[in-house]
Amino acid sequence: MLEAILGGLRLVATLDLRLWEIVALSLAVSLSAVALATLLGLPLGAAIAVGRFPGRQAAIVVLNALMGLPPVVVGLFIYLLLSRAGPLGELGLLFTPSAMVIAQTVLVLPIIAALARQAVEDAWREYEEQLRSLGVDGLRGALTVLWDIRFSLLTAVLAGLGRASAEVGAVMIVGGNIDGVTRVMTTTIALETSKGDLPLALGLGIVLIAIVLALNAGAHLVKQAAERRYG
Amino acid sequence: MGLAAAAIVGFITVASTTSTEQSGLFRHLLAAFEQKSGVQVRVVALGTGQALDMGKRGDADVVFVHAKALEEKFVAEGYGVKRFEVMYNDFVLVGPKSDPAKIGGTKDTVAALRKIKSAHAPFASRGDKSGTHFAELQLWKMAGIDIAKEKGPWYRDTGSGMGPTLNTAAGMNAYALTDRGTWLSFKNRGDLVISVQGDQRLFNQYGVILVNPAKHPHVKKDMGQAFIDWIVSPEGQSAIAAYKIGGEQLFFPNASR
Amino acid sequence: MNGILPLRLEDVSFAAGGRTLIERVSLTLEPGSSTIVLGANGAGKSVLMRLMHGLLAPSSGRVAWSTQGPRRRQAMVFQRPVMLRRSALANVLYALDAAGVPAEQQARLAREALEEVGLTHLAGRPARVLSGGEQQRLALARAWALHPEVLFLDEPTANLDPGATREIEAVIKAFDVSGTKIVMSTHSLGQARRLGDEVIFLHQGRVVERAPIERFFPQPASPEAAAFVKGELPWA
Numbered sequence: 265m266l267e268a269i270l271g272g273l274r275l276v277a278t279l280d281l282r283l284w285e286i287v288a289l290s291l292a293v294s295l296s297a298v299a300l301a302t303l304l305g306l307p308l309g310a311a312i313a314v315g316r317f318p319g320r321q322a323a324i325v326v327l328n329a330l331m332g333l334p335p336v337v338v339g340l341f342i343y344l345l346l347s348r349a350g351p352l353g354e355l356g357l358l359f360t361p362s363a364m365v366i367a368q369t370v371l372v373l374p375i376i377a378a379l380a381r382q383a384v385e386d387a388w389r390e391y392e393e394q395l396r397s398l399g400v401d402g403l404r405g406a407l408t409v410l411w412d413i414r415f416s417l418l419t420a421v422l423a424g425l426g427r428a429s430a431e432v433g434a435v436m437i438v439g440g441n442i443d444g445v446t447r448v449m450t451t452t453i454a455l456e457t458s459k460g461d462l463p464l465a466l467g468l469g470i471v472l473i474a475i476v477l478a479l480n481a482g483a484h485l486v487k488q489a490a491e492r493r494y495g
Numbered sequence: 496m497g498l499a500a501a502a503i504v505g506f507i508t509v510a511s512t513t514s515t516e517q518s519g520l521f522r523h524l525l526a527a528f529e530q531k532s533g534v535q536v537r538v539v540a541l542g543t544g545q546a547l548d549m550g551k552r553g554d555a556d557v558v559f560v561h562a563k564a565l566e567e568k569f570v571a572e573g574y575g576v577k578r579f580e581v582m583y584n585d586f587v588l589v590g591p592k593s594d595p596a597k598i599g600g601t602k603d604t605v606a607a608l609r610k611i612k613s614a615h616a617p618f619a620s621r622g623d624k625s626g627t628h629f630a631e632l633q634l635w636k637m638a639g640i641d642i643a644k645e646k647g648p649w650y651r652d653t654g655s656g657m658g659p660t661l662n663t664a665a666g667m668n669a670y671a672l673t674d675r676g677t678w679l680s681f682k683n684r685g686d687l688v689i690s691v692q693g694d695q696r697l698f699n700q701y702g703v704i705l706v707n708p709a710k711h712p713h714v715k716k717d718m719g720q721a722f723i724d725w726i727v728s729p730e731g732q733s734a735i736a737a738y739k740i741g742g743e744q745l746f747f748p749n750a751s752r
Numbered sequence: 753m754n755g756i757l758p759l760r761l762e763d764v765s766f767a768a769g770g771r772t773l774i775e776r777v778s779l780t781l782e783p784g785s786s787t788i789v790l791g792a793n794g795a796g797k798s799v800l801m802r803l804m805h806g807l808l809a810p811s812s813g814r815v816a817w818s819t820q821g822p823r824r825r826q827a828m829v830f831q832r833p834v835m836l837r838r839s840a841l842a843n844v845l846y847a848l849d850a851a852g853v854p855a856e857q858q859a860r861l862a863r864e865a866l867e868e869v870g871l872t873h874l875a876g877r878p879a880r881v882l883s884g885g886e887q888q889r890l891a892l893a894r895a896w897a898l899h900p901e902v903l904f905l906d907e908p909t910a911n912l913d914p915g916a917t918r919e920i921e922a923v924i925k926a927f928d929v930s931g932t933k934i935v936m937s938t939h940s941l942g943q944a945r946r947l948g949d950e951v952i953f954l955h956q957g958r959v960v961e962r963a964p965i966e967r968f969f970p971q972p973a974s975p976e977a978a979a980f981v982k983g984e985l986p987w988a
Binding site for chain 3 (some may be wrong): 395396397399408
Binding site (some may be wrong): 347348349353356358359440441442443445455457458459460461462 | 508513516517521522537538539540551552553554655656657658659661662665677680681682683684711713
């Protein structure tokens, strides 16, 4: 196995253009999905945290449960939506990177929203009285808290990014793993493994892990710098 | 028709099989077509059953698979315009070097299968409605074995593509039916070798069909037809013949016009 | 100008978790005098403050201001100050913005408030890195910027050392002098004497005695208050 790992790293080190195209596409798809999910998920989580409405507890339970959506099920669902035989077939989005972004956004949105909800709810306990005393309530209060705890929300975003970059089921089904168009790191690893080319698959796996580690390390440094600055 | 590459004018979606994709044929073949026509060919590689299903749903412009009976049904039911034969390759029966069923060297696939069954030697099947799976079922039928009823724990239905099935076979030291193309580029062989080859019944015919624009008006029929025309033309046919792995030719063009 | 005072509590009760925390309190707060709410731990001081300020709704009875003024007419400082992760100045600006003060006036009012409490030199510092005493002064600056009619303070110096406490008391006196009505809860007799004009003594959720400072100290009329002042009633 050590041989396979070294072989893989050697292949990767030769900087094959195709490989880096695949890496670039993986990052583009996953980062776009996480960005979209963050834009939608943070306000959603904050609203549920602070709001008082009938069915709130049920909404929290459902949101938490959706964190565990199986990627392959999401993929199938989006495929049926985007297929020509399906309701959104006219858009011609199937087997494009856009479809992959959509599927991953659906997958990641509950994670970010649920974690944001928890974080905002915890923080709201600290802020609520003072903010209400100042006449700040409802949505404005939720957004104030959201912005104030922005650096601890980074953890939620990273969790979403981890999920997006690791999954293969959704992007495989809605993307079709088309060479040069919708092939990303995880689907390539799956393909090379199934072809029995384990050294290449391992090499790619190591690159994927390294990238995710780097992103996490970067985020951690940002968090620390912010804590020093803002207290 | 100069030597310079044509500018990209559009793309078509071709539903094909994992075995064809994994043999590496497409990477070699499609570059030539794209250079000449400017049409980018996007291949979605699934099992034969799935590929034809994609054609029925209108998610592909062209299907390119290897299961004649299913293809003819596809056209008969109105999903495809016309079936053209393109090329053939062959299947081989691979198995462990130790050869528990004692079939090494024979050309008679049917007799070999009978021996495998009576020896209860482990056999890994694709079980995924693919062209290869279909061919395997035909061979059991020819051997007079109703495999659905008569299989035992020695028969492993992996429900997966050719590569994963071979991975399983290598891991379990089992026999398996595979196309030669996948076998030649498969790197994780373990103790497996070719046990049976050269039998006429292991012949595997490929066909290409344009998805019917009457059923799916959005199908790119001009570009799709251009692809079909090219692949059965002398130019396309010799491109197919030129593809080799380790000096060995994988696919044998046999289009007739 | 119509002020929001007097504030009338009519037969106000508050229960939570099956326990009655405030029982049938009726009182009127007039403008002018500083009111100290005194009582042992658990007597219900914090709850009463929050009922008056409007953070809690009474279970029964009515809390009525004279006119329904905008929120900014009253402000509250809590035992633990809660600051946003921004600079000291930005925190004051936030309060002004929330109160609907026009943008052109916000900067001036904020700087005046910081100067009043002596925090001008820390205006750009992140509020959360300030010391406890500085943060509490900042909370007072935040309230000062709004020029409220009523300032509620819930045990504002309970967590501070004597030096910081003196600084806070100085600011509270400045509020008083500027015309803001002070309503403050404390369990410190010395602080009550230093800052208050009248005392409302709370025992087990009921108002047991209300008297001007000179009459309450040295001898409260009610036995519970007397015991408390003698130091025999630290817990209700």
